Amino acid sequence: MNCLYPVARHTRLAMLLAAPVILACSTLSVQSVIAQQSTGLTEPIYRVAHEEPAGETPATQIASRTVSAPLPAGINLTQRPGEHPLNPSLRFAQQSLIDLDKNIKDYSAILYKQERIGGELLDQEVAFIKVRHQPFGVYMFFLSKQNKGREVVYSDMPDGSIGKLNARDCGFKKRLGVFSLDPNGRLAMGGQKYPITKLGVRELTKELITVASNDVKYGECDVRTAQTAIGPRNNKRPVTLIEVTHPVPRPNTFRFHKAQVYIDNELRVPIRYVAKLWPTEEGGEAPLEEAYTYVNLKINNGFTDIDFSKDNPEYFKP
Template identity: 60%
Template sequence: MRSGLSEFLPAAATRGLASLVVAILSSSTAFSQVQQDGQLVEPIFRVAHEEAVAQPPQMASRITPPAAQAPLNLELRPGEHPLMPAMRVAQEGLVRIDTTIADYSAMLIKEERINGELMPKEVAFIKVRHQPFAVYMFFLQPHKGRECLYNAGPNNTKGLLVARDCGFKKRLGKFELDPDGRLAMNGQKYPIYKLGVRNLVTELIDVATNDTQFGECEVQTKQSVINGRAATLIEVVHPIPRQNFRFYKAELFIDNELKLPIRYASYMWPEQPGGEPPLEEAYTYVNIKLNNGFTDADFDKENVELFK
């Protein structure tokens, strides 16, 4: 599914806060591999624009007991397709995003198989604004220091990707790319304008809408914990390979507190019966912080606080 932050603080941020962030990353199993030369990478924090926000951002609590949260309604109604309860949850989630979440920051962990090859895991701080759509990314792995910025065009038309690489291209400063072009898509399964939880939900709805036209679909739900977050796991399996289906198994973890998808992973059919299904793609959102009050300045390619 579509790819793709903690709020970036000034370079002079206190060591105590930086240490706290490193401690949070260290505590997360998903970040055990975010290392460079055997050491955990300490993230760089920047803020593009600071101004008063009417309400403080909603920061998800570190651990949310499942019993403390209202359960998702995944009851299967008589005679309906097994995917319909998950479809209703996704559609309700989309309405919730559009009415209550203007922006968010998070850590994104992305794994994708392209042309049969599983690409190196990518880890990045992201900032996302829904209207008008905009994305800022700062990579920690594997290209530490790479930055990407995207702003949608008028009426949500396709815009340009602004990038600054961490290698020799850094000397060239920032440069603009077609987000669908060969260079921007190198090592990427989807363009940057498909990144984010809202795009993930809309894609899931599209896939489920297609799958409800067919049988051979097994759906299971259970309570789980991922990266210290209580979540509801929805697992969908298509036991027999068909051209109608995009995957053998899909796992969707919905945060019980935020009611947002925080991990999606899909697997293809095993090569041998009983074998391990190969991972096709996975997107995990960690340390989500909602409604930061991001403005145009946070996604302005001319802002001197970006692309330093």
């Protein structure tokens, strides 16, 4: 890939909201299984600058078997008489954003990202990330084989305006040094759907609210929920799955045919989002449009300005 960083965007989603959720009306099949292929990647050591993997681990299974079960405490998706099936998820997302701003200042995670650009489904990207909400900042160290060692760091300006993205590529391109780029510019956006300023669970939650607010205007919508778990085999997180399906395409209105949002039951924020387009032929498979997953989420690490500065002595090492 020719991109300088992967951005987890959540705008195509059209799902729902905070913690990986999307909505609920009926229930998913007990036999429904969503799994990810082996990556050979492991959880890094989080307070070490480059967060190198600490050894080999088995494949990371993104989701285990989904089951119909009562919603956990704190996740209320009750549909009121006569209202749109998306409204419960929309309310939950709005409250989740309030709670997120109150309770989560920063976090680290492993981000899995895959996007379709120009009709082509690109390879999955994997990166260790640090994110701070105020002022907004992102650090990324890529772990996937094709670009392992690529680094990106970004921070908003003190007044909240858009800052510069600083990046260094991997391999022989390291000799080119660190580049300072406009995060919305052509070079920074090469091979990316969304700018780095849209990365993270907070931006995902905001986008879910925006999309759901639009979709409640239309009736063609099926919603269902289920319980499952996400994460490495030895560190799975219980989540609520909200799946939203638009059976009838509405060009320039609906952004997806089927979307799935997975909400962490404890943190009540979205940690996985998947969007699929309409099949090209009747009975065909719905093609993946984009997928973003945050695993090994560690919140409130006390990150400071140096964690999101190109002058951090632990970043961009030879």
